[in-house]
Amino acid sequence: MHVSTLVLAALTSALAAAAPAAQHTKRACTVTFPTNTATIHLAKNPAVNIPQDLAFTVPNGAGGPCSLVATFPAGYPIASSGQTQVNVFDVDGPAAGAIVGTVTFASSAAGPTFVTINSFACRPSMRYRLELAGTQGAVDFAEGAGAGVAVTYNC
Template identity: 45%
Template structure:
């Protein structure tokens, strides 16, 4: 089979487009905020809300994750198990995850969902008296991974 210069150029362009699509198939969405840092102070009487503007054009999956570099300052006292409840979407009002925030350099998957334009959650101490405090900055905190990131 012989390839003409036009055929070769077309094949190379298609391969480049496929490579670009593969590298942009996953991205990390930071929470919606007017500015950073976002300071969280979660207590039994003061839950915190968080939302992500994902965009209706993304089909997902959308995976809610927590990630903190090793040694990142997180203050926890008493009961530090945090429930994550959906504030919108098909699971509105449902407990969608629970976690303890740890600064150990790993990513904790909270749950995976079908993407929606806006995705909102409430963070609240699961039971008893306790408090969890941290600041969300670039690279540390809660994020929505959009697409197949694994």
């Protein structure tokens, strides 16, 4: 009986150590939209390439990572034609000039759309360039008021 008590005590200790930590609820993220635009307008054809730079201001001490996201409520109007995949370039961060993500902007009639493009260390100023990846296409939508390209932090 003494052996079974020791085995039971050891088993109870092992299970307690393997038990998951207390569950924490995820905090709502702080969301900031670009400071320099109200409309996303991208266009590209053999004669013209119209990219767009987006600038975000993040407060000092913001909890990271900072994530570049595309967020749209259900049924949000996005006009597009041709090839609509968008390359996202870092403008002023540690990977300046590099493609840091790709996204195809879309909204769903069934519910909200939320896509993380990439996550980065938070900086007070974060700038990205959006440019159509294909040879011919266009994308247009209103930016802000809870829709468009944003940076999230303090999640």
